[in-house]
Amino acid sequence: MTTVYNFNAGPSALPKQVLERAQAELTNFNGTGMSVMELSHRSKEYEAVHQGAIDLLKELYNIPDQYKVLFLQGGASLQFSMIPLQFLKEGKIGNYILTGSWSEKALKEAKLLGETAIAATTKEGQYKTIPDASHLQFNENDAYVHLTSNNTIYGTQWSSFPDITHAPLIADMSSDILSRPINIEQFGLIYAGAQKNLGPSGVTVAIVREDLLDTNVDQVPTVLRYKTHADANSLYHTPPTFSIYMLQQVLTWVKEQGGVEAIQALNEEKAKLIYDAIDESNGFYKGHAEKDARSLMNITFNLPTEEDNKKFLAKAKELGFIGLNGHRSVGGCRASTYNAVPIEACLALRDLMDSYRKHN
Structure with a gap:
């Protein structure tokens, strides 16, 4: 599978x-x-x-x-x-x-x-x-x-x-x-x-x-x-x-898992992986939220153009990433990293973002 x-x-x-x-x-x-x-x-x-x-x-x-x-x-x-x-x-x-x-x-x-x-x-x-x-x-x-x-x-x-x-x-x-x-x-x-x-x-x-x-x-x-x-x-x-x-x-x-405190620590680790991919991209990925207001649950970002967003999302879907489209009212990209999303999924997304940026 x-x-x-x-x-x-x-x-x-x-x-x-x-x-x-x-x-x-x-x-x-x-x-x-x-x-x-x-x-x-x-x-x-x-x-x-x-x-x-x-x-x-x-x-x-x-x-x-x-x-x-x-x-x-x-x-x-x-x-x-x-x-x-x-x-x-x-x-x-x-x-x-x-x-x-x-x-x-x-x-x-x-x-x-x-x-x-x-x-x-x-x-x-x-x-x-x-x-x-x-x-x-x-x-x-x-x-x-x-x-x-x-x-x-x-x-x-x-x-x-x-x-x-x-x-x-x-x-x-x-x-x-x-x-x-x-x-x-x-x-x-x-x-x-x-x-x-x-x-x-x-x-x-x-x-x-x-x-x-x-x-x-x-x-x-x-x-x-x-x-x-x-x-x-x-x-x-x-x-x-x-x-x-x-x-x-x-x-x-x-x-x-160790209760809510353990869940929080894991959520912070998961979100950091993806926010780091955004922050270290020299502007290729641009987060929507101001840094001091960033969510640990929903990470929203855009690529340089809407056409770039579409190409990135198409590539992600091809590789098995589901649900990365932004909300229909705002577009762009969104990774929802709720409690049950494993860290392996966030690592894979981080790697995809890094690889896609280097090749585009």
Whole structure:
């Protein structure tokens, strides 16, 4: 079989060990004679998987007792609506920090439901950087402050988060959750689609501080309330059982690698390989993000011309590199180096970039 280097932005690479375990258990999970996909979500066999995933995430991320871990559906995009539905009461403001397309989309949904503000934006600079925390504009009646921790399209990432005390800080961490340690207590709510670092598509993880669960709850449709899912341990209705099973397997793999700290060290090593290829190319490759805002998860770059981009991407595809095209809205090249992307793939990409530059 041809070697494939998977740099897809999402759905993205899964650890080979996880796929092999899932394959081995696919038709007979835990001696049940059935696939985990066939089990009742009320069965003790599935409930062990479900609770195991919650417990592992709490352990790996040191999540305090006053936070609930929820498994939701609708992708991270549904959270763009659920958040203002629950928290954007009359007289309050949803305050958004814009660093890319996904934060723009979150703001767009909030505008449909209440008053909003922009705490800062880097759009005029083509989203090449992250705002200085000292320049953020707040309001005394902010319901929350929302940011996107990592920007998949533009390749920027918050290296540290602003300390916000006047309102809950809410973060969309879809593309860098579990890639590095964070202080959960800085946030009122964290949410992330699973399909980049946590598992396959189909489940969204939310980590919610308990005191926020009752906010404005009577005016929110039942299935869109965080409290509904918190009270039912994310079993209010049928959850995406196979996606949660795979999530548990990925969390087990993270623990086996040495936890989030070990994963961060490997991610830094992987990203450095590719950023060095860019920085040492004498301008042949040009990164989109400013150096102090570079993402460890999505490395965006261009060659001298768009025609050069196309030729490079064609050569990469021929050699088994998958998913290196930039997002359709911006073009160029993008290597998504999520947790499960092995260092061997990043070494191979570095070598390809060096070789292609020398011959072109």
